[in-house]
Amino acid sequence: MRYQSARMDRIPPYMFAELGKKKAAMIKSGIDVIDLGIGDPDLPTPEHIVEKLVEEARKPENLRYPNFSGHPEFRRAVAEFYRREYAIDLDPETEVLALIGSKEGLAHLAPAMIDPGEYVLVPDPCYPPYRMAALLAGGMYHDMPMVKENGFLPDFKEIPEEVLEKARLMFLNYPGNPTAAVADGDFFQKAVDFAKDKGILIAHDSAYNKVAFRGFKPPSILEANGAKEVAVEFGTLSKTYCMTGWRIGYVVGNREAIRALSVFKSNTDTGVFTPIQLAGAHALLSDQACVDKYNDIYFARMKGMVGALREIGIEVDQPKATFFIWAPVPAGFTSAGFVEAVLEQAGVIVTPGSAFGPSGEGYFRISLSVPNERLDEAIGRIKKKIKI
Numbered sequence: 026m027r028y029q030s031a032r033m034d035r036i037p038p039y040m041f042a043e044l045g046k047k048k049a050a051m052i053k054s055g056i057d058v059i060d061l062g063i064g065d066p067d068l069p070t071p072e073h074i075v076e077k078l079v080e081e082a083r084k085p086e087n088l089r090y091p092n093f094s095g096h097p098e099f100r101r102a103v104a105e106f107y108r109r110e111y112a113i114d115l116d117p118e119t120e121v122l123a124l125i126g127s128k129e130g131l132a133h134l135a136p137a138m139i140d141p142g143e144y145v146l147v148p149d150p151c152y153p154p155y156r157m158a159a160l161l162a163g164g165m166y167h168d169m170p171m172v173k174e175n176g177f178l179p180d181f182k183e184i185p186e187e188v189l190e191k192a193r194l195m196f197l198n199y200p201g202n203p204t205a206a207v208a209d210g211d212f213f214q215k216a217v218d219f220a221k222d223k224g225i226l227i228a229h230d231s232a233y234n235k236v237a238f239r240g241f242k243p244p245s246i247l248e249a250n251g252a253k254e255v256a257v258e259f260g261t262l263s264k265t266y267c268m269t270g271w272r273i274g275y276v277v278g279n280r281e282a283i284r285a286l287s288v289f290k291s292n293t294d295t296g297v298f299t300p301i302q303l304a305g306a307h308a309l310l311s312d313q314a315c316v317d318k319y320n321d322i323y324f325a326r327m328k329g330m331v332g333a334l335r336e337i338g339i340e341v342d343q344p345k346a347t348f349f350i351w352a353p354v355p356a357g358f359t360s361a362g363f364v365e366a367v368l369e370q371a372g373v374i375v376t377p378g379s380a381f382g383p384s385g386e387g388y389f390r391i392s393l394s395v396p397n398e399r400l401d402e403a404i405g406r407i408k409k410k411i412k413i
């Protein structure tokens with residue numbers, strides 16, 4: 026007996042594992058390691074959201090099994106958020122589904138949409154769960170390479186015909202992790218038209234839809250004409266309101282896809298703790314000043330780090346959104362080699378671009394999710410210690 030399925034054989038070991046081991050060893054030997062690897066904001070969830078959770082958690086009726094597709098109040102709040110932010114109308118009953126964090130929904134969408142032997146199109150580089158979801162569903166993935174010259178937007182014309190014939194699902198993600206690239210309405214319209222022509226469902230991951238700077242407002246793919254016929258959009262409260270540990274997100278758009286995912290989920294999980302959903306609804310509908318405040322903090326950090334990188338000769342653009350910097354490694358280094366050098370010379374952890382897919386080779390990602398003092402320390406060390 027072998028206690029692993031053939032499907033699991035295709036899932037590689039966790040990519041951050043090696044780096045994690047090295048970090049543990051360095052900390053043990055007394056080195057002060059600063060971790061700019063993980064994308065988990067250090068800032069606290071705003072107080073009014075926490076208060077709402079506590080208030081709702083005191084009500085016994087909120088402690089029973091939650092509603093499968095999401096509390097009506099949470100779904101209405103998501104619909105209201107779309108009306109307020111994008112002037113898009115959503116039916117909370119059929120076009121909004123609550124998720125246990127958006128990662129959960131992104132991963133479960135693959136088995137709800139594709140059959141073994143079918144393809145999922147993924148941006149390359151991308152958030153790793155898109156690829157793993159395809160494999161866990163018994164399907165295959167096809168990388169759509171993205172390069173700087175193209176603004177890190179995929180070129181749909183490059184997808185081979187034999188892949189397109191078996192493609193059912195395409196992931197997109199703007200503002201993007203890891204590239205911090207943004208897309209405009211024209212690109213989304215092109216994607217929607219392409220998906221309609223080829224019979225593909227688009228899953229747009231908008232995790233950073235509100236993490237944007239200086240008046241830049243990332244568009245929703247649902248603003249494109251005909252988008253609801255071929256697209257769903259995932260969102261999360263994790264990044265906007267610093268609620269990564271709470272596990273609450275949503276998916277909106279195409280009702281057929283949402284129904285299939287909802288049936289899948291109702292057979293595998295039982296929804297999100299009701300007080301978390303009600304606090305989430307409160308976050309979406311109450312004063313958004315906390316969001317601006319946090320974005321100002323990320324923007325200031327961004328400026329500091331971009332400046333430091335330029336000072337040591339690494340040319341990067343100032344991102345318009347996300348809390349990531351996607352930077353080219355200096356000449357002569359591989360992604361992995363440079364990441365190792367930064368860790369050894371400066372005690373700073375950054376993520377090798379190659380961890381996000383083959384087109385990430387030649388880049389590294391910095392996540393600005395540590396307190397300002399730690400970031401300043403990291404900036405100081407990078408300026409002083411990195412020899413390239």
Ligand SMILES: *Cc1c(COP(=O)(O)O)cnc(C)c1O
Nearest residue numbers: 126127128152202232261263274
């Ligand atoms: C952080 C992140 C997510 C996951 O968000 P959760 O809602 O916390 O699961 C999804 N997509 C991208 C691109 C992310 O960076």
